[in-house]
Structures are given as structure tokens and as C-alpha cells.
Amino acid sequence: MKTIRxxxxxxxxxxxxxxxxxxxxxxxxNRAELAAGTELHRQHGRNVxxxxxxxxxxxxxxxxxxxxxxxxxxxxxx
Numbered sequence: 013m014k015t016i017r018x019x020x021x022x023x024x025x026x027x028x029x030x031x032x033x034x035x036x037x038x039x040x041x042n043r044a045e046l047a048a049g050t051e052l053h054r055q056h057g058r059n060v061x062x063x064x065x066x067x068x069x070x071x072x073x074x075x076x077x078x079x080x081x082x083x084x085x086x087x088x089x090x
Contacts, residue, residue, distance in 0.1 A: 024031040033040075040046055 023034060
């Protein structure tokens with residue numbers, strides 16, 4: 013008996029017919045659409061990563077400005 017993986021259970025719960033076709037080794041008829049969806053998800057992942065990096069850079073810039081402001085204010089007091 014073949015072992016069923018957790019991802020297969022998820023596929024089965026989502027669509028029993030698609031799971032059955034996958035188990036039988038049948039290829040999907042809409043490969044172009046699946047490839048386009050995969051590329052769309054890949055592009056979205058890159059955009060999310062870029063946004064996260066830019067957000068981190070913005071926080072570092074803000075911290076740098078605050079440090080410069082603090083040094084300026086402390087020099088004015090002395």
C-alpha cells in the first residue's frame with residue numbers, strides 16, 4: 013500500500029477528482045494556466061520580499077536620523 017502524504021490529504025479535501033487524477037498519473041489539460049499561476053505566485057513572492065527589505069531599510073534610515081538628531085541636540089546643550 014502506498015503512503016499518503018499530508019499534502020495529498022489537502023489535495024483530496026480540496027478536490028477529490030483532481031486528487032484521483034494525480035494518483036493515476038494523469039496530466040492536467042490546463043498546463044499553461046498552471047504555469048502562469050505558478051509564475052504569478054513567484055512574482056508576488058519576489059514583490060513581498062522586496063517590500064520587506066525596503067521596510068527594513070526605512071527603519072534603519074529612521075534610526076540613523078534619530079541618532080543624528082540626538083547627537084545634534086546633545087552637542088547644542090554642551
